[in-house]
Amino acid sequence: MTGFRVLKGGILTLIQDIGRLGYQHLGVSRGGPLDAQSAYWANRLLDNEPSAAVLEITAGGFEVEAQSQTMVAVTGGDLNLTINGEPQAPWRSFWVRQGDRLKFGTPRYGFRAYLAVSGGFQTEPVLGSRATVARDKLGGVNGHGEAVREGDYLPCKHLTSEGIARQIPQRYLPQISQQITLHLIPGYQQHEFSKGTWQQLWNQEFKLDHQSNRQGARLQGKALPVPAGEFLSEGVSYGAVQVPPNGQPIIMLDDRQSLGGYPKLGNILPLDGFKLAQCAPGAVIRFQPIHLAAAQQQMRRYLRFFGL
Template sequence: MEGSALMKEIATGFRVLKKGFFALVQDPGRFGYEHIGVTHGGPMDALAANWANRLLDNPASASVLEITAGGLELEARTNCMIALTGGDLNLTINGRPQVPWRSVWVCVGDKLKFGYPRLGFRAYLGVKGGFQVKPQLSSCATVPRDQLGGVHGNGEPLHEGDMLPVAMQHEEGIARQLPQRFMPDYSGALTIHIIPGYQQQKFSRSAWQQLLTQPFELDKRSDRMGARMQGEAITSPAIELLSEPLSYGAVQIPPDGQPIVMLNDRQTLGGYPKVGNILPLDGFALAQRQPGTRIYFKPIGLTTAQQQMRRYLRFFGL
């Protein structure tokens, strides 16, 4: 009796009325499976996703919804606290405009409509307790290239008619808002800090200096696999390299000389020369930039980068 009641409770959630441009269920991702070709996935802007869970007192492992470029419409089939962080995609609830970076109570029948980006590119919708999606390989993160995760377990984004299961919340929680000093700035050009890698010495000194001094534009072909840059071509070393594991944030320079920053859904192996690795915190900021944004690279030491990442991980208890 108790088991059937629990299942009935978790069968509540949000119905997808319009799928929007590209919406994916994400949690921190899959780790320990790259040896079989499975990438880790997870939220492109992990900082925003972690704040969504923090505003709701969720564990960092709770799943959220990553909404890229807007257009998504949902209907609440439950009462619960939600939190919206990341880009401002002009969310309205029952026609009333909502500001991001805060939590709010929604009731059965409420309609959530995401418009198109006002600032930033990806919004994160958290719910109290996280979305109740069945994990695969220890995660429910949606990775289309691996056909893993998501509502249907096959890596597909949300479709009209999908149901996002959420546990019923019987009492309204405390509404919270992120202090202004913690809010990221998604406007204007972005400077990405790069840690020189062990293959950096295979590039000429002029190629390295060119990477650090010239501006690039974020290419419209960028996706969850990698952020592609467009600018004056950088000379890639004329060497043959064996394919090797690719880390998050690795900066490849293919033969056309246009840098590619490898991101969450990257392939697990690659053979293009790599000039270095970006600071992951800058990767989160990069995920909020729209095509055409001006991008600059700036060197950073390994010790400084580690200190910044430790502060971030410690703050969120990761």
């Protein structure tokens, strides 16, 4: 068997692919990389399919040893990657040999890095996907939704010859920052919120709460007034901005539950969700409105670019 032996599991390292599609009606979360754009770039550097499984490394502390030779690519935040102690820049691919050690330290910028290998990590699919979703106990190394841990083995293909090293052109590199603006598409419940609430939303800053996770990004700021009355539970989409009774918005992410009953302001532009994935707790977040047509145009361009 060929692959990588895990020396340190890091703060949170997960196997992710395009996600578990077609099961949300059964209460199964999709999963997938929080910064999907970075994950797709990592696979593109290696000529992998967009659905190839990668590692999502959150906040660093991860270390592996290659047990074979292959091409790898690293994108996303700069988590101070070294190979055999030598610093390596992200957003490029490179060759690793048997015995090479890859170590991710603390973030220099960004919060999540993505490590891809030629052909993708070859763990066993569960319900058609290798994506790790802890709340559903699905995917990952052993199929039970667990994070990567010390002693795990990450199988991948062995390459007989070195591939061509590539890097992402500068013009395509995303702007990773700890001060971001999220474009919001107001939803059908928008009129449940007062004009004053909307003015407050557009004009104030929020901070990303340390209790945020892959299910939802929790924001902290001056509490928004919450609409009175009961709301029926309904399907929850990626990027939905819920306002619970405490008035602190929650942005629903890839591991969200399938149903929710809190009132919703609308949905953020998914491309902005990728920026959000690179934010550490304490990051400053603002909202700005965007028309549905403009959001659709941006998403069509993104989906065409990556062949999704």
